[in-house]
Amino acid sequence: MASQQLRSRSNWQTLSGQRALGVEKLFCIGLQQALDSVYPNQFQVDPHPKDFTNIYSDFELSEEILNEIYNPDISNKKWGIKMDFAIRNNETGKTLYGEIKRQDGWVENTKPSAGRGNAHERSAKYFTPGLQRILREKSKIQSETILPFWLILVGDITRDPKRNREIAFWFQGYENNFYMWRDTNNLGDLLDFFENNLLPHLL
Template sequence: MASNELRKRSNWQTISGRKALKTEDMFTTALQNALNAVYPDQFEVISHPKNFTTIYSEQQLPQDVLNEIYNVDTSKYRWGIRMDFAIKNKLNGKTLFGEIKRQDGWVEELDPSAGRGNAHERSCKYFTPGILDLLRKESKIESQDILPFWLVLVGNITRDPKRNREIAFWYKGYEKNFYMWRNTEDIGSMLDFFENNLLSYLCDHK
């Protein structure tokens, strides 16, 4: 697409000025605002979708395994994952799920130890065969050109020389699926990335 219509036609500047908004809320509000401006009533940005909140508690285990573990009635529990957001095209049901991860990082005037934390590593569960297969089915996005999820990173990790290289290596060939939101007050850059890299997969693009 590369038209940057979301940036041009949405009133995202007023949202970026709302200092009280958490980054996650600013992200979903700005994206919904922009999509409404360009595609009225076509997209829904869902905060904390509940699609996968019981995937682990519903997982069946073979009887020989159950015989050897602490076996409980898992119907009483909600073991699963909860993504931070989902972007759904209401016309065709295609949905892109996503996570926003904030993490410290090694930047100027700090020691390398400042790059602590493993939020980015925890996001790697979305690469596992079971979850990846589930996300592909739920997303209804048929193209293999992208992954069925979008990782948005914020905080000093976005400028950390080591973490940038790690994440670039993990996503090799799928660079559209992660975004280093280095300046969260620049909502326009986030909208541009989404429109130019991911939006078409939610439309008629297979």
């Protein structure tokens, strides 16, 4: 039977009235409160972690490539990625990184062209060998049954018939690594998904 400890401790009904905060902030605050109530002081939900802000600028190219490209002094440059959140277990040192992507979609009373946008496609970079390697290293999540990141999608894309098939196709075998948050007024279902599918890999 699925556990609903986080849902039962969530104060999302109070938070959901504060829509001006935005979905990302509400997610971080709501998840932190739920985790604190079940696992006091064990988890930290870190918005916009800086773990990967220099991964590109710190990457060394070969002399051969450097001789063939524009090669200015980049010692003061910071090129990398900034994810939307990190869920850190302070006891195990394990971390789950994630992004919340909002995108339009093809739904009732619209045309297929309403499903424009490429926010979901930009998230596909996390499947690349280089990012997979460094995410695995930083996250300390080594299980092959799960990826070291969580993609949460919001907006009409979550009901778009084409985009749902596209994203489900990409994540075959890793269905627990993405979540279609169709009703952002309902944190309970998202907390259940996290607790039953991702939290065990952080413990």
